[in-house]
Amino acid sequence: xxxxxxxxxxxxxxxxxxxxxxxxxxxxxxxxxxxxxxxxxxxxxxxxxxxxxxxxxxxxxxxxxxxxxxxxxxxxxxxxxxxxxxxxxxxxxxxxxxxxxxxxxxxxxxxxxxxxxxxxxxxxxxxxxxxxxxxxxxxxxxxxxxxxxxxxxxxxxxxxxxxxxxxxxxxxxxxxxxxxxxxxxxxxxxxxxxxxxxxxxxxxxxxxxxxxxxxxxxxxxxxxxxxxxxxxxxxxxxxxxxxxxxxxxxxxxxxxxxxxxxxxxxxxxxxxxxxxxxxxxxxxxxxxxxxxxxxxxxxxxxxxxxxxxx
Amino acid sequence: xxxxxxxxxxxxxxxxxxxxxxxxxxxxxxxxxxxxxxxxxxxxxxxxxxxxx
Numbered sequence: 001x002x003x004x005x006x007x008x009x010x011x012x013x014x015x016x017x018x019x020x021x022x023x024x025x026x027x028x029x030x031x032x033x034x035x036x037x038x039x040x041x042x043x044x045x046x047x048x049x050x051x052x053x054x055x056x057x058x059x060x061x062x063x064x065x066x067x068x069x070x071x072x073x074x075x076x077x078x079x080x081x082x083x084x085x086x087x088x089x090x091x092x093x094x095x096x097x098x099x100x101x102x103x104x105x106x107x108x109x110x111x112x113x114x115x116x117x118x119x120x121x122x123x124x125x126x127x128x129x130x131x132x133x134x135x136x137x138x139x140x141x142x143x144x145x146x147x148x149x150x151x152x153x154x155x156x157x158x159x160x161x162x163x164x165x166x167x168x169x170x171x172x173x174x175x176x177x178x179x180x181x182x183x184x185x186x187x188x189x190x191x192x193x194x195x196x197x198x199x200x201x202x203x204x205x206x207x208x209x210x211x212x213x214x215x216x217x218x219x220x221x222x223x224x225x226x227x228x229x230x231x232x233x234x235x236x237x238x239x240x241x242x243x244x245x246x247x248x249x250x251x252x253x254x255x256x257x258x259x260x261x262x263x264x265x266x267x268x269x270x271x272x273x274x275x276x277x278x279x280x281x282x283x284x285x286x287x288x289x290x291x292x293x294x295x296x297x298x299x300x301x302x303x304x305x306x307x308x309x310x
Numbered sequence: 311x312x313x314x315x316x317x318x319x320x321x322x323x324x325x326x327x328x329x330x331x332x333x334x335x336x337x338x339x340x341x342x343x344x345x346x347x348x349x350x351x352x353x354x355x356x357x358x359x360x361x362x363x
Contacts, residue, residue, distance in 0.1 A: 108317045261326075261341045262313040263348070270352040271316075285318050288348060292318075295347035298354075300331065 006203035007260040013089070016195030018118045019126035019181025021050060023200060024172040029088070029209055032143055032180050033167040033199040038160040038192040040183035041168075042101055042119040042140040044127070045084055051132060052233060053080045057097045057139040063303060066098045068148070073216060074170070076142060079223040085178055088212040092162045096145035098155050100139070100159035102185045103241065117184030117195070126179050142183070143168050145190055158187040171209050173216075217302075261288070319343070 006029065013035065014020050019042075024030060032041050047053035049112035056077035064072040089094075101119035108114040124134040144162040149155050170178070183294045186195045224230050229248070264272065271288060274280050280287040297305055320328065328340050337343035 158314070185361075200312050246336050251323055254323070256319050256321055257325060259318045259320055259325075259340055259344070261318060261344050263316060263345065267345060267348055268331075270348055270356065273352070273356050285316050288316055289318050289320070290342065292344050292347040293350045293352040297338050298328070299350075 006040050006206055006209070008201060008203055010200075010202040012200045013197045014180065014182055015197050016095075016182050016186075017122065017184060018307070019122045019179055021126045021129050021177055021179045022200065023176050024176050024202065025031055026172050026174055027173050027205045027210070029203040029205045030170045030172070030178055030180075031089075031167050031199075031201040031203065032160050032170075033198055033201065034144070034164055035197045037164040037166065037196070038144075038194070039162065039196040039198055040145040040160065040185070040190045041143040041180050041198050042123065042183050043143060043181075044138055044140060044179040046132075046136075046177045046179075047076070047080075047084070048177050051136065051177070052128075052225075054136075054138050055084060055141060056081075057141065060141070061097045062306075064097075065148070066306070068096055068097060068141075069093045069095060071212075073173075079221065079227075083173050083216045084135055085170045085172055086213045088171045088209055088305050089167065091168070092144055092165045094144060094146040094161055094254070095168070096142040096147040098147055099142060099145065101140045102183065102188070102190075106182065111187055113187075117186070119181060119185070122181040122184055123179060126181060127177075130177055143180075144275060144299070145183070159189060160192045170210075171205055171213060173213070174257060187292060201231070205306070214299070 009028065010022070013019060022030065032043075043055075045055045053076045055241060056076050059078065059081060060068060061077040063075065066088060068163050072087050072088055073089070074085040076082055076084050099124065103113070103118050103120040104116065107116035107118055110267050114173040119140060120134070120137055123130075123137040123140070126134060144160060144166070146158040147155055148158060161225070172178070180198065180200060182195060183190055184195065185191065186193060271284055271291075275284055275287045294307055295308055321344065325340075328343060332340060332343055337346055
């Protein structure tokens with residue numbers, strides 16, 4: 001999709017050390033572009049009509065992996081758990097949802113720099129325009145942040161590969177407050193040790209933009225405040241007990257039942273092959289249950305499987 | 311034929327998943343479904359005996 005096919009609503013270049021909160025209506029497209037290249041953009045977003053619904057790195061990471069890109073969604077936190085935005089274009093493909101936002105603490109602790117540009121404080125300052133507090137900043141979607149995980153299990157930041165003019169495009173699936181910022185980390189690899197401006201372009205989306213989005217799942221379990229037992233947001237900071245509280249946990253009590261399965265000699269032979277590896281459980285029953293659910297996940301589960309190969 | 315009985319422990323949520331799968335036509339019973347899982351998992355994950363030429 002070329003930008004000339006869309007109606008441009010707003011354009012702004014955000015300078016190093018800054019970010020901007022943008023109101024986006026469903027169907028609008030935000031393009032975040034490199035100017036001179038190699039710049040990470042941190043990003044928060046909130047439901048414009050209920051700030052308690054916000055982007056969740058965890059669910060997004062679970063469903064799309066560590067490096068979401070074109071075709072993936074930005075999901076909100078449980079129990080809302082719905083796609084807030086869709087990535088409809090990504091000319092680089094080095095996004096990250098593993099690292100948290102950089103913060104003042106990090107620069108003071110790791111570098112001895114107590115006053116330093118950092119994504120948390122930049123986000124907080126940009127969000128303040130809409131009455132949000134520093135506690136409302138959430139873990140960021142890190143566009144153009146080139147990361148990986150080493151053999152030792154530790155994450156690493158690699159050289160930024162975004163070039164001049166590279167961009168990502170986000171289609172708003174609901175009305176959102178979108179908050180991109182120029183990542184403030186200039187003493188890390190994140191943006192190749194130099195802070196550069198980023199260009200923000202807000203467009204009216206087109207049918208072609210919607211055509212790039214797959215139909216997201218709609219489940220009964222995707223709840224909203226109408227379903228909550230506590231419907232109002234707390235207006236004070238102190239936590240205190242509700243004297244009328246009665247626990248009402250889902251499916252509690254958890255009750256155990258036995259299922260007896262008869263296995264032939266041949267089937268017992270197969271089971272013993274798994275048992276003797278020691279990888280699946282201590283008893284034949286444990287091993288068979290492990291085998292059953294692992295098979296079921298592979299056969300029937302939707303979405304990423306998250307199980308190791310046998 | 312010698313048969314061996316294995317007693318598996320499931321909670322009500324796990325049984326719901328098993329029963330839903332049986333109801334969808336994947337098997338005739340809980341027990342059949344579990345045996346199918348074992349056979350298919352073994353086929354996918356254990357070395358298969360070589361067939362005679």
